Amino acid sequence: MDQYRNIPGCRRCEDEPIHTPGAIQSFGAIVGLKYNDLGDLQVRIASENTRKILGCGPEQLFALTSFLDVLKDEIRDEMVARVNHTLQAGAAAQEETRLDVFQIILIFPYEPEIRLWCAIHLAPKPEGLVICEFEEYLDAFFLKDIRATKMLPESPISSMEVTPEELKKSTTSKSKPLPVIDIARQRKNKEFSSLDLFNALAQAQKQIIRCCTVHELQEVVVGLVAELTGFHRVMFYRFDSQKNGRVDAELLNPKASTDVWLGLNYPASDIPKQARDLYIINRIRILLDREAETSRLVCREASDSESPLDLTHAYLRAMSPIHNKYLANMGVRSTMSISIVINNDLWGLVACHGYGDIGIRVSLPIRELCRNIGECAASRIQQILMQQRIDARRAPTATPSSQHNASFIAASSSDLLKLVEADFALLSIDDDARAIGRLDPYPEAIAITSYLQTCKFTEIKSSDNINRDFPLISQRHEIKSIAGLLLIPLNFGGGNDFLVFFRKGQMKQVQWAGNPHTKKYQTGSECLEPRASFARWVETISGTSQEWTDDQLDTASVLGLLYGLRTPLNAIANYLEMALENQVDDKTRHILDRAQDASTSLGYVMDDLMKLTKLEDSPTQGSDETFNLNLTVARAMKGLQKDASRKGLELSVSVNEQLPAMVKGDPDRLKDALLHLTSYAFKQSNHVNVEVDLIKTKKNISMIGFTIQDNGPGKSEAELDDTFQEFEAAQDDDDWLFATKENSASPLTAEGRSTKADLALIARYLRDTNGQIRLHSEAGKGTIFTVEIPFEQVQTSDSHSRKLRNLFSPSLSGNRGLSPPGPPPSMKTPKPSGTGEKGKIAIGANGNGLGSPTTPQFPLPPRVSSAHLDAHAPQNGGAQQTNNRSSALYIDNDPEFLTSGLRLNVLVAEDSLVSQKMLEKRIGMRGHEVVVTGDGQECHDRFAASGGKVDVIIMDLKMPTVDGALATRMIRFHEKESNFRNQQSNGREVQTPRQRVPVLAMSTALVEENRFEYIQNGFDGWIMKPIDFQRLDLILQGVKNPELKRNSLYVPGQWEKGGWFFP
The missing domain is CATH 3.30.450.20 (PAS domain)
Structure with missing residues (x-):
């Protein structure tokens, strides 16, 4: 006011x-x-x-x-x-x-x-x-005698309409009668002794301790207090974070009043701050008669009146005139209150009201008894709330494996939001904001974050009403949708980093005891007049969110502390490692070993907890390897052009001839970024043009530009904002970052694919490489994405032979060996387009370019042992010699697997270039013949053209264009179709049906609970990434050896080993 x-x-x-x-x-x-x-x-x-x-x-x-x-x-x-x-x-x-x-x-x-x-x-x-x-001196319990009847009003006070059910609920006591009072009523001597008080307290505490919920306890307490004091109405208030009170429990004498206040709310202004502070200190407050005259204090000498007497701890303290007027408006004559204090905060209040013309007197001993009941209730409430918080913490559904001690801690950003039940969040690092979840509305989130960056908070801040708690924000910006925030400072070392969670506002209706906004000042009156009516008044409130619970605030504290604990923990691990390098006795070494293992394990746990906020760069930085830029771009576009041609879409690609041949970076993430951007463009249009240009070169750094243009309807300004929010939500739905759930097909082929996850991958890749992205769109003209990425050039002796014009040479498709796999045979040499710009090579999708639907053959390379390779390897240096040396390293590590004698034709579907090389080398070293394909569609085509020469297929689940699950279903359909055609053959001899080719699922994110889904998709077994090649060799031997297959069957609890689903 x-x-x-x-x-x-x-x-x-x-x-x-x-x-x-x-x-x-x-x-x-x-x-x-x-x-x-x-x-x-x-x-x-x-x-x-x-x-x-x-x-x-x-x-x-x-x-x-x-x-x-x-x-x-x-x-x-x-x-x-x-x-x-x-x-x-x-x-x-x-x-x-x-x-x-x-x-x-x-x-x-x-x-x-x-x-x-x-x-x-x-x-x-x-x-x-x-x-x-x-x-x-009064030494009797309250007895229901003639005096109690005289304290009732002449007629019950009634100012509101209530239902019989509401009245019954408020007039029924949930506490049990205290035996000590019942016995006192039967005695001729009505006085109580100290033992009677002790028994009364013990009997009341027994009922309170038995309560299992807060509401049950509240109902029991109001019943006990009403029995001990005789007040006509006893209520249990509970205060919210803004100190608004709500009547959670009530016991009413219907002879005094029929107004039901259960469920009504009272504004915080009813109890001013200094009164709340006084309630915490003096937990029993009594008013016998609001109309009675007060008695002034008289001093012995003038010096005694220099300082007013502080009556903070006095029971007899006179009440303020405003409070007496407040009670008069309610028709209440006498009151008593019992404070419920938890953690030095006024959590609740037991309020007692007496009506009629005679005040209700409560003796000093009974008041002390009520104070003890209030303290017992506060203690029990605290226990119940803590137990509820403990019960709310879910235990893991399974025991983590020994290889992943904290596998149940790492989670996606959606799990981070669930920790505190937030709608979205922003992570501010070095004044650079990262989105967690979808910022909606985007302008409000950015405005609030910009303000918070100027505040430099050092403590956790929470609010369920931003406009009220941060008025400067509402003065500068219009905040309508976002209502709550929880800020966690991460500024260890004096920085200004923080993580802030947001909640949207909720519309809610509040039933007040009278209109809380009707306080008024009357001319000639010294005091502000309280409201005159306490009838139910319903108010619709907006701009507030759900309150942050104590458990959520504790979670915020833990997340903040993690950033300060890793440094000393790493120092401990380093000191232990130094100690182990010295000469120590066996007992000491054993202790140091255990300490180092514990500190290392704890470090892993903290790293996984840090991943919840996506501050760790290691999972997303990828590799920093030397790769052929032209080859990577061509392979990225090839798969999409095949798919586009099949769907009647058109994809044009033009690449500048001046691109550096070999660069350093992560080819897999570059390929994924191009695939997702192009797929995103195809959602807007049936024609997409991709251009790759050399923008500038400074020293050994080349800035490469990728332009993806569609001829779709374009985007409005609001849609542009939404698109950039998708990019800024770089940590949302990162299933490629954490192995939490399997990725589905690409946006080009699966309707349910999350576009947000694709754009998140691009945004994180550009952030890690210091790249930039621009978006230009006009209504009716289409949209242009421009991506600029810096690459470090690498000078190689054979760089000229790796230009794009040579990438599609047929010789590359026939020589697979141990060298990096070349493009599939269907990729033909592109021809310059007549409309292409100077210095560029244009690749069309009309069937003569990358998107040619030529049926690929299944080239089975000659069986080459390691000895044969060594004998025929060039004696001079070169790539082949280097690869042989690498193979020897693997052979030395696993010598026993080269003598199994089993030779299989293995078809592998894997889109990662690094994984392709590894699988081809490691499986080939065991004597198997390996053919690697880049996606599910190509794998299916190779299988269909193999003529039954494939013994086993290893299928990655997460691939663009056609994923592993879809490719496996396509292969199973082809098998059935082939067998059906054979059975319907016109020849006299019907061919023997082909046996089912086993398919092994391969991924980092295979989940044991989803094994039936894998079986339904057509998989026969599985192997987890990173691949244990010793285990994979055992599984492969099971293709021809039933005994070995039975040894590697699925065993509950040993999912990470991999194996076969059925014998």
Whole structure:
């Protein structure tokens, strides 16, 4: 209510000095005691009603030499001991109210003894002043007698319509009656003893401890408090992060009121901050009668009034006029509250209301009993909430293998978002933002991140209402959709890096107890008037998100700490390694070995946790090898042109002749980027043009430009923003980065393929290579992607022979040996296009170029052993000699597998050039004949043309154009079709049906739970990447040897070994 801040004479709730009211409630009296220089316990402050309560007015008390003079003899020593103990407690007693409650007896000449309850504590101010609160001595539990009936209003208060079900729910107690009270009702002597109080507390705690949910506990607590105190309405409030209160449980006496407040919300402004702080310190607050006159405090001398008496810990503290008006508007006469404090925060409040013309009095011992019940409830609530958090943490579904100690920790970015239930996130590293998930809406996310980059937060920040908690953002930008954020600083070492999660806003309806916005200032009134009605008022709220839970904040803390722990952990591992290099005894070496293994394993775990934020570059950097740029581009385009020709699409490719021949980089990632960009263009158009140019060369760095143009409908400005968001979401759906799920077919052939994952691959590749991408589009004219990538040139002696014009020589297709595999035979020498630019070679898709549908043959190379290769190898240097030396290295590592004698014709489908070379060499070294294809379509074509000469197929699952699963289904269909044709042959002799050719699935992401899916796709076995060639050799021998095949059958829990599904 800041609009009332500048009104002269207007006092708001938060402006009131509630801890120093200068008055007390009149049902008790206060005396302030302080030792003088002579050691006498003098009365320095007294309430003006002491004559009514103590039998002695303030003037008489000030005249006493010592307050001990009016106490009964046997009480005096006890009083001195209690006062001294209170003084010794000092500042430690100021954090929480713990009053010392006891009986006291006052005596006056010719007067009967006065027995009172006394509660003493040390006043925060002035220093050294001991406050004694005196109340009438009542020592009976609340009994449902005639007095209780008199405290009811003449007729029940009713201001809202409620259903019978709602009224029944609020008038039914869920707690069990306390036996100690039932017994007290049967005694003639209604007084309770200390043992009765102990029994009552024990019986109440027993019911609370048995509660298994927070709501069950809340319902039990309101029932217990209502039974002990006799209040007509007892409610259990629970506060949210903004300190708005909600009634979660209620017990109502229908004779007092029929209004049901269960489920209603109360705004945080109902309890100002200084009142909330006071609730945390003094956890029992009592108001006997809001209409009763208060009693002022009187001082002995003027010096005693220099500092107002701080009544923070006093039970008798007078209430503010605004609060009394608030209660009057509700028709409430007396109240009591019990604070529920968890981790020094006001988590909830048990509020008690009494109606009628007579206030409900609760004695000091019963109040202390209620305070203990509140503390027990807070402790049990904390236990339940912690147990819920523990139960919410899911255990792994299987035990990690020994080779991958933390395989269940690494996950995709979608798992990272699920950790804190966020919609998307942004990672800011060196003021460069990376998207995690789809930024929607994009402008809002960028605006908020730009503001956060200027703040340099060093602590975790969370908000479920950005416009409220970060007003500077809303002043500069219009934030409508995004409502919540969770910021994790990663600025170890003084940087400004952070990870921020976002949540979108949600529309929600809140039922308030009256309109919370109707506070008003009346002219001539000193105070701001509270709302007059507490009837249900429904408000629709927007711009807020779901609140961040404690568990999610803890998760954020763990993610932030990971970035600071790896450095010392690596140092420990290094020191252990240095220690192991020295001469140590066997026992010490054993201990050091175990310590190093533990630190290394922990390092792997932390690395996998770091991968959740995609900060590690190692999984995506790829190789830095020397490769032929022309060959890589040609192979990338060849597969797409075949597929485009088959679908009636047109793909034109032109390559600048001046491109460097050999460069350093990652050919597989370059090929994937070109494939995905071209496939993306085909989604917009039936004609795509690809141009590869040399933009500039500086020293040994060549900037290569790739332009992909379509003639589609083009993109609007909003669609351009969406496309760039796809690129910026570089960490989303990275199944190629982490082996979490299998990739499906390329966008060109599979409708369900995620375009976002493809563009993410491109974005990450360009980020790693310092490349750039530009997008130009006009409506009705199409879209142009321009990618610029720097490559380091490598000078080789045979670079001139590797120009593009020589890449399609037929000689390359017939010599497969141990040299890198050349293009398939269907690739023909391109001819310059008449419309091509000068210096470029244009490749069409009309059947005479790369996309020629010529049926490929299945070339089986001659069987060549390693000895034969050595005997015929050139004696001078060269590539062949180098390859032989590499082969010898592998032979030395696995000598036993060359003597198995088994010779198989192995067909391999693998799109990675590096993997192609490795598979061809390693399988060929074992005496098998190997033919490698670049994708599933080519593998099918080779198999169809082989004439039954293939013994086994090793099929990679993740390939462009046609993936492994689709290719296997195509092969199985071809087998059935061939056998059917043979059976329908017109010849007299029907050919024997061909046996099923086994197909092995190969991937990094094969999942044991999906094995039935692999079987349905036609696979007979599987092998995991990275390939264990010793295990692969055993599996291959099972093709001809049934006994060895049975030895490598599927065994639950040993999935990573690979094997056969069936005998």
